[in-house]
Amino acid sequence: MAILSILCYPDPRLHTVARPVGAFDERLRQLTRDMLETMYDAHGIGLAATQVDVHERVIVIDVSEDRNRPLVLINPEITWASEETVVGDEGCLSVPGIYDGVERASCVHVRALDVHGQEFSLEAQELLAVCIQHEMDHLLGKVFVEYLSPLKRNRIRSKMIKRQRDEARA
Numbered sequence: 001m002a003i004l005s006i007l008c009y010p011d012p013r014l015h016t017v018a019r020p021v022g023a024f025d026e027r028l029r030q031l032t033r034d035m036l037e038t039m040y041d042a043h044g045i046g047l048a049a050t051q052v053d054v055h056e057r058v059i060v061i062d063v064s065e066d067r068n069r070p071l072v073l074i075n076p077e078i079t080w081a082s083e084e085t086v087v088g089d090e091g092c093l094s095v096p097g098i099y100d101g102v103e104r105a106s107c108v109h110v111r112a113l114d115v116h117g118q119e120f121s122l123e124a125q126e127l128l129a130v131c132i133q134h135e136m137d138h139l140l141g142k143v144f145v146e147y148l149s150p151l152k153r154n155r156i157r158s159k160m161i162k163r164q165r166d167e168a169r170a
């Protein structure tokens with residue numbers, strides 16, 4: 001297993017649209033294992049392949065308290081979303097230290113494949129629903145800060161660029 005490096009906003013590669021997974025092979029299983037390890041190591045609750053510069057429709061999630069319920073979604077599709085929405089403070093491993101409110105459907109139904117190519121569906125509510133929508137946005141090249149006002153987004157962009165410059169210098 002390996003810890004993968006996570007792209008940081010405003011890296012343009014975060015805006016790549018992921019392609020569907022075609023081969024359910026050992027390479028894919030290794031990728032999902034590495035993504036889970038990377039997510040746990042970074043204390044995140046979700047990670048999309050886009051964030052580790054792999055542009056395929058793969059996300060990993062674990063919203064459990066004990067960090068022992070990994071969920072892997074390959075080629076996920078939202079088949080239903082509630083009209084009822086929630087606004088929660090979201091964060092992202094690609095935008096460290098930034099949290100802000102984003103409006104999301106409070107409940108979604110998702111269809112996806114597992115690492116063996118087996119289809120399954122799930123109904124997600126609350127934190128899991130929000131997390132799935134956040135991670136699926138990554139696969140479309142969208143980072144949550146793009147829901148914020150241009151003013152806030154520009155501030156975040158400058159902050160991230162400055163931070164990356166400081167880190168490169170250190």
Ligand code: NI
Nearest residue numbers: 091092093094
């Ligand atoms: Ni994210």
